[in-house]
Amino acid sequence: MGRYLLKRVVQIIPVLLILTLIIFCLVYVAGDPVALMLPPEAGEQAKAALREALGLDKPFYEQFFIYIGNLLRGDFGTSYQYNQDALSLVLERMPYSLQLAGVSLACSVVVGIVLGVAAAHFRNSPFDLLVNGFAALGQALPGFWVAIMLILLFAVKLQLLPVSGSGTWQNLVLPAATLTLVTSAKIIPLVRSNMIEVMQQDYIRTARSKGLRGSTVVFKHAFKNTLVPVITIIAMQLPTLIGGALITETIFAWPGLGMLIYRGVANLDMTVVQAGVMAVALITIVANLISDIAYCIIDPTIKYQ
Amino acid sequence: MKQTLLKVENLEVKFKTLEGMQTAVQGVSFDVAQGEVFCLVGESGCGKSLTSLSIMGLVEKPGIVEADAIVLDGQDISHLKEEKLRELRGNKMSMIFQEPLTSLNPLFTVGNQMDEVFRLHQKANRAKAKQMSVEMLRFVGIPDPEDVYKRYPAALSGGMRQRVMIAMALSCRPKLLIADEPTTALDVTIQKQILKLMKDLRRELGTSIIFITHDLGVVAEMADRVAVMYAGQIVEQASVYDLFQKPLHPYTEGLINSTIRLGDGRRRLPTIAGTVPPISKMVSGCRFHPRCPYATPACRENAPPVIEIQGRMVRCIRYAKEHKQEGGVHV
């Protein structure tokens, strides 16, 4: 297992390189930021000077190597919008993202597993139908619509929670609820179908034939066998929750990475976009690594090539 | 006459489906004596597994089990609450299955799965459970029980896993062991070993065994008494000697004829033509009539009576009194 994990860690290096290249290319083709950075009345000469200062006049590959060199020194460039180091901006926003993502993910996992297991247990009952309906709705409804409806209900009509912003736990409730709704809707059907499949396996019949209680059969023998696919989908949700919660963060004015990236794109502040996307990508990679470690722990028989 | 350990009376297993109620097992009654090996034999799909699962109380929804009585060791368990049944399972009665490769949980060690039984039924602590599990593994002839105890099932061969299953099933010295085609998935040499193990264990522990198989060769080797099942019913019951000596039911006759080979390896008769009717399209009258060489028009109309002759039982019109008076078969 140790060697397998070491291999996985080493594999991250080429992934990071390719990732850097992709991010760099995207920004390269996205357009010339110089026009936005200078006042409209600036002349061609001033623009050319700025381009030269930023190294934008150099050929593509040269720019790329300079970029990588800078990254290695921890220099992600300066955001012209905020007039601040892009890395420190990302690091500032990261705790907000992690907080929102962490709470939403924890809630989604609990809701997803509880409802998924229960729906599998009472399959084809009215309860199962209800849970399935909830999951289908959660997947079909766009996140922004859910967010707006929650705001209308809890903030505007009932006035229980703040509309937007950050700072208190009340601010966290609505964005976390939005993300939980959307994310748990993806986890529920997966847990349910895996649970149903596992419950039909021979070893479950064996467990029952030993006289074990129903709860031991479900939570020990069946549940562990559903964990590998469930962890896979959970790991897939994490990056979506951190960087992809863009719309939710924007609606609720939650100052996380998603909003930072959104503003960066809107204003062609490419250093910020690059740093933000890089951070989300890193989190994705770490999440995958953690889920790989989890697989090893859950299923010691998995054969790693 | 040995004491009766298990008495099944008029067992019925039904499934509620979209096309209505379908009966998979019907009117099944039999006794198993103390220390006896009772074989259930029949083609695949004739209800052997459902019969045995009904005794264990393990038929899953949407299956519905009904019986006049299922008496195990003097106690009628046909209407027991799940909680009470659970105390019997793995304890007084236990079961092993056809697929040793999938019958153990892949994510827990052999030891963990063995210990469960001792911890549950004998309230053993961890250390004691381990000691008893290792002992049990040794008992079923596993060479290095301490090592196997620590292994995950994937590290063991099919034959080894079936030994583990047997060890697990016998942990609490059950009065009744149900073995549902325990050797079908194994190759011939391993099959012989497992059969020998089960015979040895029966002799040593005096456990009654319901042995399910579709292989008459295995029946001849294992059984004291045999029930032949066809399309959800028992069509004939007899001692193993009587059954092979003089099969009464045409289906039994067909089975035996299609099993026994002549010296030159050719079959004396082809296998019985046709197939078992599916439970969704059960035939009228005698369920065997479409395949029966002796079928009469009456067989298509009326379900044949259950007839007892000379301590045997057969479900065929040819042995009915009035039929015999008309010049039918004589026993």
Ligand SMILES: Nc1ncnc2c1ncn2[C@@H]1O[C@H](COP(=O)(O)OP(=O)(O)O)[C@@H](O)[C@H]1O
């Ligand atoms: N869950 C179920 N739903 C509907 N029919 C079933 C179900 N389980 C078993 N059956 C039917 O019951 C019959 C007997 O099955 P089974 O006891 O497994 O046969 P055997 O063990 O003799 O091969 C089969 O025809 C099968 O199709």
Ligand code: SF4
């Ligand atoms: S009742 Fe008729 S069809 Fe059925 S086994 Fe006897 S002879 Fe054959």
Ligand SMILES: [Mg+2]
């Ligand atoms: Mg079967």
